[in-house]
Amino acid sequence: MEILAKDLKQVVVFQHATDNDLNLILQNSITRSIEESGFFFHQGDDAKFLYILTSGQVKLMQSNPNGQQVNLRTIAAWQMFGALGIAQSDGATYPAAAQTLEDSTALAIQSTFMRSMMETRPYLAFDLMNLMTAYIQEMQARYRELATEKVEQRVANALIRLAGQTGTKVGKEAGILLSFSRQDVAEMTGSTLYTVSRLLSEWERQGFIKTGREKITILKPHDLVRIADRLEK
Amino acid sequence: MGEKGYSVSTMNEYLEILNMSVVDVLKSAPATAKFFISQHTDCVGCRLARFCSIEDVIKTYEFDEEKFLKELSKYILQNH
Structure with a gap:
């Protein structure tokens, strides 16, 4: 399935992106397909790419040193994941693993490329901030419930x-x-x-x-x- | 024939079972444990089982009363 610029409009972080922006992003990304139960990345890997899931389902999970796992979030199509490499400078690693729940395909975009785009396009940066804020609020609610x-x-x-x-x-x-x-x-x-x-x-x-x-x-x-x-x- | 179409003796038997506590049913007829598990109730091993009657169980899980009693009595008979 070929991914078009207009498909990327569904991504929350790209909702204000111009067609030109979206085409640039497409040109600088590669498609990766992973079979069910496979991994887009593991916890601790260098966060060199961010991903946009285009089909399938992915769970983000974190393990403690004893191997116990918690499921942090489930990602559906057109959601972004593994994006922390944009905000954090060199040396960032993924804090969680991304494992597919079914055969999945995602667009992999270089973190450094996305970062350079955001430096000149604040509307993209603000939409990313919005997404991060929503994630923090959800985690706060979950923490409160746990406590x-x-x-x-x-x-x-x-x-x-x-x-x-x-x-x-x-x-x-x-x-x-x-x-x-x-x-x-x-x-x-x-x-x-x-x-x-x-x-x-x-x-x-x-x-x-x-x-x-x-x-x-x-x-x-x-x-x-x-x-x-x-x-x- | 009594209410709902079963015989009076069956109805009396059902009424008796309805009023029994879960613990008494499990004690007098251990085979019923299988039935409770098959119905996906949490009754077997529940710390409050002595306080619930079969009627409470049917209400709590919204079972069909007639069907539930019919099946349960089959398991009770296995122990007699």
Whole structure:
């Protein structure tokens, strides 16, 4: 499949590029096709190229020294990836690997070439900044979720443990009664009264539990187990 | 014939199963573990299984009650 200048208009970073710009980019790029499960680049490789995926699907993943991997992002057609070589000067390396999820094709553009284009075309640089800002905001949201959901999981697990050991079933539909206060739960989970109160209020709003003075009633055991177990995995 | 077209004896049996807790069902008929797993419930090994009745399970996972009970009773019979 031949890639035309107008195809590149779909790339967010190139949305304000002129036809002349796009043709220049095309002239200075090569097409690379990678089979399913292959790599466009590995973590730690020199970031000499940036890529525009033209077909297929690619996942960006980072490994820690023990080999554990996290999936950072999945790239779809007409998205840019591996672009950090533009912003960082010589010696930049890819912080993640790009592995294909299916047979994929991408346009590889030299980082130094893209950098020199942006030096004289601020609209390209601003669109790249926009993309990077959106990525940072997404990562901030994910970091926040990671930090808060860990507590959520701990508190859900504490309630389940308490229910398993000391809970009593009250009425047919009424739920599992626990005779513990929010402070007790905070101490059990190495958390604060404030955090536990916030979580319990949220669960009460969702109808999973009901809270009273020195007591907590689990109304939807399944939902609590789901919170506790899903995050354990 | 009773409600929904099954015989009164079957209906009574189903009502009884509906009110049993998951733990009691698993204890009295271990073969049912296979059935719970095949239905992709999280019941086997769940720390709160003693608090849920079969009726709760059907409601939670939105199963077809008649079909679920029919299959479950087959597994219960395997242990008797």
